[in-house]
Amino acid sequence: xxxxxxxxxxxxxxxxxxxxxxxxxxxxxxxxxxxxxxxxxxxxxxxxxxxxxxxxxxxxxxxxxxxxxxxxxxxxxxxxxxxxxxxxxxxxxxxxxxxxxxxxxxxxxxxxxxxxxxxxxxxxxxxxxxxxxxxxxxxxxxxxxxxxxxxxxxxxxxxxxxxxxxxxxxxxxxxxxxxxxxxxxxxxxxxxxxxxxxxxxxxxxxxxxxxxxxxxxxxxxxxxxxxxxxxxxxxxxxxxxxxxxxxxxxxxxxxxxxxxxxxxxxxxxxxxxxxxxxxxxxxxxxxxxxxxxxxxxxxxxxxxxxxxxxxxxxxxxxxxxxxxx
Amino acid sequence: xxxxxxxxxxxxxxxxxxxxxxxxxxxxxxxxxxxxxxxxxxxxxxxxxxxxxxxxxxxxxxxxxxxxxxxxxxxxxxxxxxxxxxxxxxxxxxxxxxxxxxxxxxxxxxxxxxxxxxxxxxxxxxxxxxxxxxxxxxxxxxxxxxxxxxxxxxxxxxxxxxxxxxxxxxxxxxxxxxxxxxxxxxxxxxxxxxxxxxxxxxxxxxxxxxxxxxxxxxxxxxxxxxxxxxxxxxxxxxxxxxxxxxxxxxxxxxxxxxxxxxxxxxxxxxxxxxxxxxxxxxxxxxxxxxxxxxxxxxxxxxxxxxxxxxxxxxxxxxxxxxxxxxxxxxxxxxxxxxxxxxxxxxxxxxxxxxxxxxxxxxxxxxxxxxxxxxxxxxxxxxxxxxxxxxxxxxxxxxxxxxxxxxxxxxxxxxxxxxxxxxxxxxxxxxxxxxxxxxxxxxxxxxxxxxxxxxxxxxxxxxxxxxxxxxxxxxxxxxxxxxxxxxxxxxxxxxxxxxxxxxxxxxxxxxxxxxxxxxxxxxxxxxxxxxxxxxxxxxxxxxxxxxxxxxxxxxxxxxxxxxxxxxxxxxxxxxxxxxxxxxxxxxxxxxxxxxxxxxxxxxxxxxxxxxxx
Numbered sequence: 001x002x003x004x005x006x007x008x009x010x011x012x013x014x015x016x017x018x019x020x021x022x023x024x025x026x027x028x029x030x031x032x033x034x035x036x037x038x039x040x041x042x043x044x045x046x047x048x049x050x051x052x053x054x055x056x057x058x059x060x061x062x063x064x065x066x067x068x069x070x071x072x073x074x075x076x077x078x079x080x081x082x083x084x085x086x087x088x089x090x091x092x093x094x095x096x097x098x099x100x101x102x103x104x105x106x107x108x109x110x111x112x113x114x115x116x117x118x119x120x121x122x123x124x125x126x127x128x129x130x131x132x133x134x135x136x137x138x139x140x141x142x143x144x145x146x147x148x149x150x151x152x153x154x155x156x157x158x159x160x161x162x163x164x165x166x167x168x169x170x171x172x173x174x175x176x177x178x179x180x181x182x183x184x185x186x187x188x189x190x191x192x193x194x195x196x197x198x199x200x201x202x203x204x205x206x207x208x209x210x211x212x213x214x215x216x217x218x219x220x221x222x223x224x225x226x227x228x229x230x231x232x233x234x235x236x237x238x239x240x241x242x243x244x245x246x247x248x249x250x251x252x253x254x255x256x257x258x259x260x261x262x263x264x265x266x267x268x269x270x271x272x273x274x275x276x277x278x279x280x281x282x283x284x285x286x287x288x289x290x291x292x293x294x295x296x297x298x299x300x301x302x303x304x305x306x307x308x309x310x311x312x313x314x315x316x317x318x319x320x321x322x323x324x325x
Numbered sequence: 326x327x328x329x330x331x332x333x334x335x336x337x338x339x340x341x342x343x344x345x346x347x348x349x350x351x352x353x354x355x356x357x358x359x360x361x362x363x364x365x366x367x368x369x370x371x372x373x374x375x376x377x378x379x380x381x382x383x384x385x386x387x388x389x390x391x392x393x394x395x396x397x398x399x400x401x402x403x404x405x406x407x408x409x410x411x412x413x414x415x416x417x418x419x420x421x422x423x424x425x426x427x428x429x430x431x432x433x434x435x436x437x438x439x440x441x442x443x444x445x446x447x448x449x450x451x452x453x454x455x456x457x458x459x460x461x462x463x464x465x466x467x468x469x470x471x472x473x474x475x476x477x478x479x480x481x482x483x484x485x486x487x488x489x490x491x492x493x494x495x496x497x498x499x500x501x502x503x504x505x506x507x508x509x510x511x512x513x514x515x516x517x518x519x520x521x522x523x524x525x526x527x528x529x530x531x532x533x534x535x536x537x538x539x540x541x542x543x544x545x546x547x548x549x550x551x552x553x554x555x556x557x558x559x560x561x562x563x564x565x566x567x568x569x570x571x572x573x574x575x576x577x578x579x580x581x582x583x584x585x586x587x588x589x590x591x592x593x594x595x596x597x598x599x600x601x602x603x604x605x606x607x608x609x610x611x612x613x614x615x616x617x618x619x620x621x622x623x624x625x626x627x628x629x630x631x632x633x634x635x636x637x638x639x640x641x642x643x644x645x646x647x648x649x650x651x652x653x654x655x656x657x658x659x660x661x662x663x664x665x666x667x668x669x670x671x672x673x674x675x676x677x678x679x680x681x682x683x684x685x686x687x688x689x690x691x692x693x694x695x696x697x698x699x700x701x702x703x704x705x706x707x708x709x710x711x712x713x714x715x716x717x718x719x720x721x722x723x724x725x726x727x728x729x730x731x732x733x734x735x736x737x738x739x740x741x742x743x744x745x746x747x748x749x750x751x752x753x754x755x756x757x758x759x760x761x762x763x764x765x766x767x768x769x770x771x772x773x774x775x776x777x778x779x780x781x782x783x784x785x786x787x788x789x790x791x792x793x794x795x796x797x798x799x800x801x802x803x804x805x806x807x808x809x810x811x812x813x814x815x816x817x818x819x820x821x822x823x824x825x826x827x828x829x830x831x832x833x834x835x836x837x838x839x840x841x842x843x844x845x846x847x848x849x850x851x852x853x854x855x856x857x858x859x860x861x862x863x864x865x866x867x868x869x870x871x872x873x874x875x876x877x878x879x880x881x882x883x884x885x886x887x888x889x890x891x892x893x894x895x896x897x898x899x900x901x902x903x904x905x906x907x908x909x910x911x912x913x914x915x916x917x918x919x920x921x922x923x924x925x926x927x928x929x930x931x932x933x934x935x936x937x
Contacts, residue, residue: 122918134911142904149896155649155885156859158761198392200401220397220409225699225706229397229455236453237696239641241882242648269700271765281766281883285700306393 007059010051011067015074018044023078041079045071061113065104072096163257164274170264172288172296182260184311186211186294186301194305215302218295226283231307241283248307255309262300262311266291373490377438378483380471387472390465395473398453403476413453414707416570423477424567424606427585429493432603432611435480437489441470443587450590450642451582492601492613515601516618518593520626527634527677528591531626538620539627546615548624551608552577554793556631557834559735562789562870567606573735574609576834578672579711580632581642588642591632596625633672635692644712647691650862650886652717652726659718659727661827663837668729670716688716690731693864695879700767701812708879709734709868713747719844719856719888726854726888727827728840730864736789737798737831738869744803746867747838748779751852753808755860763861766883767876768809776852777807777815778824779865780838784831789870797832804840808850812876820848844888856888 018040026040048067051057059067076084076092084092105111121129169178189208197206199213220229226245228235233247246253254262264272270282287296304311391399398417400406405419418425427444428436445466446458457466474482481487494514524530543549553559556577566572575583581590585599600621603611612621635644660667670687671680680687693713697705710732719726730747738745752764753774764773784798806822809815823846828839844854854860864881867873924930 119918122915123922124915134908137911138904138907141907142900145900145903146896149893149899151890151893153649153651153887153889156761196389198389200396201392216397217408220407221412222699224397224409224453225697229394229453230457230460232460234455234640237699239638239643239646240694240696240880242646271770281763283696283700283766283882289701290704 003055003057004059004063006055007052007057008063010055010057011048011070014047014051015044015070018047019078037079037081041075060117061104061110062117065100065114068103069097069100072100163261164276166261166264167274170267172263172267173293175293177260177263179258179260179264180314182263184259184263184297184301186215186297187259191305191310195308211298212302212305214295215298215300216306218291218299219302222287222290223299231303242281245283248303248309251309254303254307254311256312258313259297259300259304259311262303263296266296266299373488375485376435376482376487376489379474383468383471384475386465387468387470387475390461390469391472394457394461395469399473403473409453412706415452415572417453419568420473420476421478422567422606423480426604426606428602428605429491429598430602431490431492433605434489435477435482435487437491438470438474441473442466444585445470447587448642449584450586450588451579451584456588456642492611493598514618515597515621518597518622518626519619520622523593526589526591528593528629529634529678531593531629535623535626536630537627539623539625539630542616542620542624543627546612546624549793553735553834554795555833555835556628557733557735559834560793561608562736564608572607576733576735577628577631578633578733580629581635581637581644582711588639590637590642591629591634593622593625593629596628597621600624633674634677635672635674636677643694644692646694646884647689648884649859650691650693650715650717650884651689652719652728652886652888653686653688654889654891655718655720656891657720658723659720659725661727661839661841663729663828663830663839667718668716672714688718688729690714690716691884693881693884695732695864695866695881698767698865698876698878698880701876703875703877705873705877705879707871708866709871709873710866710879713864713866713881715864717886721856721891724844725841726844729837730840731835731837732866733835734868734870735834736870737784737787737836739783739788740869740872741783743869743872743874744781744783744867745836745869746779746781746865747836748777748865749840750863750865751776751778752861753850753852755852755855758861763883765811766863767880768812768815771810771814774808774810774850776818776850777809777865778804778840778842779807780804780826780829780840781867782829782836782838783869787831793833795833797830800829800831800836800838802826802829802838806848806851818848818850820846820851823848823851854888857890859885859887862886 022043023037023040026035027037028035048071052059073093073096076089076096104114117126120126121133124130166179168180169176171177188211189206191208194202194206194208194212197209199209199216202209203213204210219227224235225237226235226241227233227248228238228245231248233245233250235245238245248254265284267286267288269284269286271286273282291299300311396407398405398407398409398413399420400410400417403420405417407417410417423435425436425441425444427449428434428440430436430440444454445461446456448454448456461469492514494516520531520535522530549556549560551558551560551564551574553574558574558576560574564572564574580586580595583590583595583599586592586595589595599609600612600616601618603609612624616624637643638645655667662668666683667687669684670690671678671684672690675689691714693715695708695710695712697708699706712732714731716729717727728749730749732747734745750768752758753769753776758773762773764770764775768777769775780802781804782800782802784800787798804822804824804826806818806824807815808818823842825841826838827841828837830837842854844856846853852860861883862885863883866879867877868879873879921930925932
């Protein structure tokens with residue numbers, strides 16, 4: 001049997017078997033020292049080298065080049081994790097292609113060998129290959145031109161500031177609050193003491209749980225439509241809005257903010273955002289129109305208690321200590 | 326009481342007992358016992374048994390989960406009366422009577438534990454009940470289900486008279502929600518579908534014969550009395566649930582809102598199960614007396630075929646909105662008729678199911694998600710329209726643009742004081758906006774006015790209790806234009822209105838309204854619509870039957886629309902030119918290569934020599 005063909009089959013069949021049967025084994029949920037995707041990739045390379053050595057296969061240099069290039073493509077496309085954006089992928093593949101070319105042209109002999117089939121196709125010694133190339137390539141070029149001219153429209157990308165700089169003071173219900181030094185008046189105790197207390201059940205026993213119960217009641221009458229029953233920003237209306245409502249479970253939202261910042265955002269909503277936060281698409285209502293000052297503070301107290309985060313504080317130790325559940 | 330025997334085979338002694346008391350003859354008794362046993366062994370028979378008793382050791386933990394996560398909607402005693410209840414439609418479940426909708430058991434019976442566990446894990450899509458499967462730990466879910474069972478006051482889970490018949494046939498302990506056994510017997514378990522396999526998450530490829538058979542059964546069994554002629558839930562406006570709260574039939578064309586879909590909206594099993602079990606507490610009965618298992622699957626196939634295939638967001642379980650509304654360039658003039666073939670387009674996403682050749686160039690129906698307006702004034706916590714479909718054409722010859730706005734609404738208003746309405750909102754001073762700047766998304770703001778085109782309409786000769794009307798109802802439309810600088814500053818335009826409603830209809834639970842306006846107008850606060858430019862646009866909708874008016878409405882966020890240009894002529898001549906240039910290049914390459922070879926052969930030049 002033609003050794004070139006054997007080598008080709010070793011590569012193609014081997015890759016199919018490895019990718020479909022062995023890859024899943026090496027990518028369990030819990031990644032280990034042996035069972036990971038890179039060990040899998042190395043074992044595929046080892047398989048290729050060992051099979052070629054045992055069977056004494058010496059494919060022509062053009063095919064070797066193709067193998068090397070394909071292995072790189074496979075690695076960047078399927079093995080490397082997390083997946084890379086396509087621009088980076090293109091960059092890596094350009095470098096990999098240059099590397100492959102260097103490998104092919106390492107000495108004049110291999111380079112000539114590599115050129116041989118190409119030249120033969122061009123001058124027509126491989127008649128079929130010549131005909132196919134001469135017809136297929138111009139059609140491909142025409143098609144690519146058509147694709148690039150065809151008008152297509154994507155919605156414009158909009159950038160916005162997620163956490164805009166707050167003003168120094170905010171005026172709610174006729175009273176001015178300096179954001180730097182305002183604290184939640186209902187934070188009457190350390191919230192961790194109430195991890196295993198329950199709204200409604202313990203509302204009569206502890207003042208703190210009374211406030212949490214009241215805050216939760218307001219939350220589930222007003223806020224859950226967008227911010228969700230789980231406070232994860234996936235409420236019934238959440239899919240309607242762009243930007244999507246904030247996810248309080250995420251460590252990047254209330255966990256890294258002061259309570260006074262929340263007080264300002266809840267009171268003033270989307271319309272109260274500074275100019276840098278345009279486009280004005282935030283659907284957050286200015287809640288000062290519907291809620292009393294103390295109700296806003298209670299909702300904020302509830303949000304921290306429910307998620308297990310601690311508000312950010314300045315000047316005291318353990319500023320951002322805490323964690324989600 | 327049979328104690329803690331969870332095994333479904335508890336029916337065995339029961340059946341035997343019966344036969345024994347009735348027959349004293351030993352041999353007869355033996356034969357009958359065997360018959361009874363055989364009956365149980367036949368996979369077709371319903372699996373009768375006791376409800377799963379409450380696992381008391383889990384209650385402590387379950388109570389903690391309940392009072393942290395569930396109490397807000399379901400209430401302290403499980404009466405479905407938590408703080409949020411009055412602002413939700415449909416209301417949260419009242420556990421006290423033991424009435425659960427999504428089950429595998431017969432109508433009126435208590436559910437199996439696995440049914441409740443799956444409800445908690447997957448949530449109830451289309452309602453406020455979220456999926457807790459990724460949020461709570463497995464043991465928290467199992468415990469809270471036991472605690473919820475303990476909130477049932479009117480029934481006892483270990484009562485000897487409580488029978489549960491698993492009419493679906495799934496395993497009571499298996500986490501899989503799909504039935505494994507069953508045969509095609511009217512009263513028995515549902516069994517397997519009559520088709521071999523469906524393709525992919527969209528369950529396409531069910532043979533048309535089953536869909537057609539299902540449609541016939543839909544007509545014969547009068548499903549349309551409640552669900553409407555095309556399944557949009559527009560049949561019966563007077564339905565109430567067991568507690569006297571108003572309730573509506575499911576809209577089959579929004580299957581992502583089917584409560585028991587377990588996040589598999591296109592799985593026909595969802596519908597086949599509901600037809601087999603009914604929905605306790607609602608007017609939905611089961612149809613096992615009327616339909617065999619196969620027939621129930623066929624009805625499910627028909628119901629399923631009505632639901633447009635959309636790209637469903639895994640997190641929100643709603644279709645992903647199409648944020649760019651593309652207005653199709655039309656050669657000559659646009660036909661201003663909704664049922665003209667040039668406007669025909671499926672609700673299904675063209676990226677999921679290929680378009681027919683005639684519709685390939687037609688405008689697509691863009692999915693616009695709607696929510697209640699809960700920012701100002703009278704707030705709307707239960708909007709009636711879940712989404713709009715918007716498609717558009719424009720014509721350079723007419724210098725006009727057309728927007729066809731459609732949405733599902735079960736019943737229209739019959740009160741002229743509260744007509745139904747839909748509006749398109751534009752930035753009034755588009756030319757003054759810089760970059761991505763936009764007016765405030767509801768009625769603009771003091772600096773940036775908006776231009777609102779509002780069409781209000783009443784259906785002619787319409788009554789909500791009418792039988793399905795295949796011709797639909799013509800609409801009495803009144804169109805008005807407003808300029809708004811905020812909620813408190815919505816005013817009639819002083820300039821002459823230029824917006825026209827060129828066609829409209831209310832057909833089988835769907836409103837269709839076609840707007841037309843010239844691209845450029847004289848009015849100071851009229852949006853001037855350029856082509857090939859992204860223009861912010863958003864939508865409002867009012868349900869007259871719900872007495873919605875003014876700011877009590879459904880809203881969308883800002884979308885973009887663009888008037889796509891005609892296909893450039895270069896599209897037709899450039900590709901051949903480039904290809905021809907490439908052919909010349911190839912010819913040159915061949916000529917060069919051959920010439921070099923010839924020079925080698927003639928010895929005019931030496932090949933690159935290898936080092937010795």
